[in-house]
Amino acid sequence: MDATLDGDVVRLSGPGREQFYDNRGYGRPDDDALDLAPVEAAHLLFRGDIENVDGMDFRSFLATTDCTLDFLVYKDLRDRGFYLSPGRWRDAGDGVDFVVYPRGDGPWGDDVEYRMRVVGERERIAATSIDETLAVVDEESEITYLGVDTPDISGTSDTDLPSDVYGALLADRVVLWDPPTDLYRQAFYGRPLDGREVDGPIQCSLLEAAYLAERDVVRVDAEHAGIVERGREVEGDRFDRRLAVYRTLRERDVVPKTGFKFGSDFRTYADVESADDLGHSEHLVRVVAAGHEFAPRDLALDVRLAHGVRKTMVFALVDGSEVEWLSLSRLTP
Amino acid sequence: MDATLDGDVVRLSGPGREQFYDNRGYGRPDDDALDLAPVEAAHLLFRGDIENVDGMDFRSFLATTDCTLDFLVYKDLRDRGFYLSPGRWRDAGDGVDFVVYPRGDGPWGDDVEYRMRVVGERERIAATSIDETLAVVDEESEITYLGVDTPDISGTSDTDLPSDVYGALLADRVVLWDPPTDLYRQAFYGRPLDGREVDGPIQCSLLEAAYLAERDVVRVDAEHAGIVERGREVEGDRFDRRLAVYRTLRERDVVPKTGFKFGSDFRTYADVESADDLGHSEHLVRVVAAGHEFAPRDLALDVRLAHGVRKTMVFALVDGSEVEWLSLSRLTP
Structure with a gap:
C-alpha cells in the first residue's frame, strides 16, 4: 500500500x-x-x-x-x-x-x-475561546485533560436589607459600628470585629461595603471619598471587575466571601440560612477580564486546588458589567 | 490614669x-x-x-x-x-x-x-525580604499565618551517566531514540514515548535535555540550534532561571520532574532508586527571579495546594546561577 x-x-x-x-x-x-x-x-x-x-x-x-x-x-x-x-x-x-x-x-x-x-503548556489560551475539552501537554509530555462547563450560578440566599447603616472607612476596609444583627447573622455580610461578639461591630471588605452602599444600606463618613474610589486606589480596574462579579452573585442569591485562603477571589455559598450554620461552599471563583489569556500552568494550579477542597473552579469573565461563567475540572477520559 | x-x-x-x-x-x-x-x-x-x-x-x-x-x-x-x-x-x-x-x-x-x-493582602512582598513569619490580613480581615523556613535541599539520587546519546529536537521537547535503559529507569530522565515500553525511546523536556547536553550526555542534530537557545525562544529569561534551579537540584542529587499538574515548576524526589518504584515527591518548587515581589494571594494559593498534596512549598530565588531556597507553610499559632 x-x-x-x-x-x-x-x-x-x-x-x-x-x-x-x-x-x-x-x-x-x-x-x-x-x-x-x-x-x-x-x-x-x-x-x-x-x-x-x-x-x-x-x-x-x-x-x-x-x-x-x-x-x-x-x-x-x-x-x-x-x-x-x-x-x-x-x-x-x-x-x-x-x-x-x-x-x-x-x-x-x-x-x-x-x-x-x-x-x-507554553501557549496562552484566550479566556473567551475556551469551549471544548482542553488536552494540555506539559513540558515532559504528560497530558492533563480539563473539562469545560457552564456552571449553575444561582442560590437561595436572599434576605431583606436594612438601610442607613453607618460605616467608617479604615484603610482598605469598612467597619460598621452598630449594624443590625441580621446583616451578619442572616445575610452574611462582613465578619464580627470580635469573633465572640456576633452582635457587635462588623468589618466589611470594600466589595461588601461598596455593594451595600449601592443598595443604600451603608453610608460612610462624609469626609471620605466613596468606597468604590478607595477600591480603585488599592486595586485599580480589578476592583470594578470584582465588584461586577460580587454584584452578579448577590443578585443571583449566592453569597460570595473572600477566596483568599484558596488563592482565588471568592468562595461562594448558594444556600445560606445563617452565618452560624454555613454549609460547604460550592465554588471557587477567579475573576478575569474578558480579554484575559490564561497560562495553562495557572489553570492547572487553580483546578487542582479546587479539586483538593471539593469545590468547582469557576472563572468569571468580565466585560464591563457583563459576566460570563466558565467552570473547569480535571477529567480522565 | x-x-x-x-x-x-x-x-x-x-x-x-x-x-x-x-x-x-x-x-x-x-x-x-x-x-x-x-x-x-x-x-x-x-x-x-x-x-x-x-x-x-x-x-x-x-x-x-x-x-x-x-x-x-x-x-x-x-x-x-x-x-x-x-x-x-x-x-x-x-x-x-x-x-x-x-x-x-x-x-x-x-x-x-x-x-x-x-x-x-494587597501589598507586595519582596522575595528576598521574607525571613520572618507572615501574618497576612485578607480583605475580609481574616488572618493567614505563613511560617518561613530554609528547606533541606539534598538527596541521594546520584547515578553514573552515559555519553553521546543522540537526541532529536522536536518543537519544544527532545526525543532520545535509542537511550541507554538506565537513563530513564535509574536516573529518571525523560519519560518513555510509549508508556508500555520503558526500554524504547524517551522524551525529555528542554530542561532535562539542556542539562544532559551540558554534561556531554546528549547531543542534538547538527542542523538545529542548541537546546538552550530553543528554551529561550519559548520561555525567555525564565528558561535560564529554571535551568539554574534544575542544575542545582541535580547537583545536590535531587531529581526534579515537572510540577505542571500542581501548577509549579518542579516536584522533587530526594531518593530515587528506580523510576519504577518512586516514593512520594517531597517538595513543590516555584522558580522566581531574586527581584520578584509576591502577591500574598499567590503565596496563599501555592502553600494551600502544597499542603493538600502533603508536600512542602519551596521557592527558588534565582540571581544568575545562584539559587536561594525558601519554604513556606501554613501555621496555626
Missing part, C-alpha cells in the same frame, strides 16, 4: 479504506483510498501498520510534519480505547483539534464524546 | 507599668510610667482597660492612628493566648512588626516564639 504526502494530507491507495477506516476509524475515505491527517499517519507509522510515507519512517516523518503535540494526545486517547478524528475531517470548526467518539464508536456514527483542543 | 498621644507613642502615667506591663506584657516601661505603641493602646481601649487617649475612644483612636491591620493581628494573637511586643520595643529591626513570646512568657523573658510581619 502506497502512502504519499500531498501538502498536509497523506494519501493511502486502496485498500486503505477497509483496513484503516472501516475497521479502526482512521482518516477520511475517498472511494477505496483513504486520506489521513499527518497525525494519523504518524500513529500508523509508530505502530508499524504502514512502513513509510514517501520513504520517511516515523522519526523523519515526525521531524518533517511537526505534529508532535497532536501525536502525543492522539496516541494517548487511542491507548485509552477511543477512536478519534482530526477536527478537519468533521468540519469541527476552529479550535477543535480532535473529535473523540464514545468508546466502541467511531467516525461512522453520529455520537461525540469530546470535542478536544490540544495546547502546549 | 492619664493616657496621652505624643507623636507615635501613647504615654500612660503611673501606675501603668504595674498594671499593664508587669502583669500583662503591654508596652515599654519608663519607671512607673509606661510607653505604649498605638496598637497596644488601641487594644486596651478596645477592651475597656483604658477609657480614652486624649479624649479619643477606640473608634476615633483607630481612625486617627491608622493602625487597623496591626490591631487585627495583635488582637488575634492576644486572643490565642500570646503576649507580644511591637518590634520597636525590642529593636527587632525592619520588617518585624511583632515579637511574639511563647505562651505563658512575656517581654520580661528572653524567649521568642515568632518574629512576625504584618502584611495586607
Whole structure:
C-alpha cells in the first residue's frame, strides 16, 4: 500500500479504506483510498501498520510534519480505547483539534464524546475561546485533560436589607459600628470585629461595603471619598471587575466571601440560612477580564486546588458589567 | 490614669507599668510610667482597660492612628493566648512588626516564639525580604499565618551517566531514540514515548535535555540550534532561571520532574532508586527571579495546594546561577 504526502494530507491507495477506516476509524475515505491527517499517519507509522510515507519512517516523518503535540494526545486517547478524528475531517470548526467518539464508536456514527483542543503548556489560551475539552501537554509530555462547563450560578440566599447603616472607612476596609444583627447573622455580610461578639461591630471588605452602599444600606463618613474610589486606589480596574462579579452573585442569591485562603477571589455559598450554620461552599471563583489569556500552568494550579477542597473552579469573565461563567475540572477520559 | 498621644507613642502615667506591663506584657516601661505603641493602646481601649487617649475612644483612636491591620493581628494573637511586643520595643529591626513570646512568657523573658510581619493582602512582598513569619490580613480581615523556613535541599539520587546519546529536537521537547535503559529507569530522565515500553525511546523536556547536553550526555542534530537557545525562544529569561534551579537540584542529587499538574515548576524526589518504584515527591518548587515581589494571594494559593498534596512549598530565588531556597507553610499559632 502506497502512502504519499500531498501538502498536509497523506494519501493511502486502496485498500486503505477497509483496513484503516472501516475497521479502526482512521482518516477520511475517498472511494477505496483513504486520506489521513499527518497525525494519523504518524500513529500508523509508530505502530508499524504502514512502513513509510514517501520513504520517511516515523522519526523523519515526525521531524518533517511537526505534529508532535497532536501525536502525543492522539496516541494517548487511542491507548485509552477511543477512536478519534482530526477536527478537519468533521468540519469541527476552529479550535477543535480532535473529535473523540464514545468508546466502541467511531467516525461512522453520529455520537461525540469530546470535542478536544490540544495546547502546549507554553501557549496562552484566550479566556473567551475556551469551549471544548482542553488536552494540555506539559513540558515532559504528560497530558492533563480539563473539562469545560457552564456552571449553575444561582442560590437561595436572599434576605431583606436594612438601610442607613453607618460605616467608617479604615484603610482598605469598612467597619460598621452598630449594624443590625441580621446583616451578619442572616445575610452574611462582613465578619464580627470580635469573633465572640456576633452582635457587635462588623468589618466589611470594600466589595461588601461598596455593594451595600449601592443598595443604600451603608453610608460612610462624609469626609471620605466613596468606597468604590478607595477600591480603585488599592486595586485599580480589578476592583470594578470584582465588584461586577460580587454584584452578579448577590443578585443571583449566592453569597460570595473572600477566596483568599484558596488563592482565588471568592468562595461562594448558594444556600445560606445563617452565618452560624454555613454549609460547604460550592465554588471557587477567579475573576478575569474578558480579554484575559490564561497560562495553562495557572489553570492547572487553580483546578487542582479546587479539586483538593471539593469545590468547582469557576472563572468569571468580565466585560464591563457583563459576566460570563466558565467552570473547569480535571477529567480522565 | 492619664493616657496621652505624643507623636507615635501613647504615654500612660503611673501606675501603668504595674498594671499593664508587669502583669500583662503591654508596652515599654519608663519607671512607673509606661510607653505604649498605638496598637497596644488601641487594644486596651478596645477592651475597656483604658477609657480614652486624649479624649479619643477606640473608634476615633483607630481612625486617627491608622493602625487597623496591626490591631487585627495583635488582637488575634492576644486572643490565642500570646503576649507580644511591637518590634520597636525590642529593636527587632525592619520588617518585624511583632515579637511574639511563647505562651505563658512575656517581654520580661528572653524567649521568642515568632518574629512576625504584618502584611495586607494587597501589598507586595519582596522575595528576598521574607525571613520572618507572615501574618497576612485578607480583605475580609481574616488572618493567614505563613511560617518561613530554609528547606533541606539534598538527596541521594546520584547515578553514573552515559555519553553521546543522540537526541532529536522536536518543537519544544527532545526525543532520545535509542537511550541507554538506565537513563530513564535509574536516573529518571525523560519519560518513555510509549508508556508500555520503558526500554524504547524517551522524551525529555528542554530542561532535562539542556542539562544532559551540558554534561556531554546528549547531543542534538547538527542542523538545529542548541537546546538552550530553543528554551529561550519559548520561555525567555525564565528558561535560564529554571535551568539554574534544575542544575542545582541535580547537583545536590535531587531529581526534579515537572510540577505542571500542581501548577509549579518542579516536584522533587530526594531518593530515587528506580523510576519504577518512586516514593512520594517531597517538595513543590516555584522558580522566581531574586527581584520578584509576591502577591500574598499567590503565596496563599501555592502553600494551600502544597499542603493538600502533603508536600512542602519551596521557592527558588534565582540571581544568575545562584539559587536561594525558601519554604513556606501554613501555621496555626
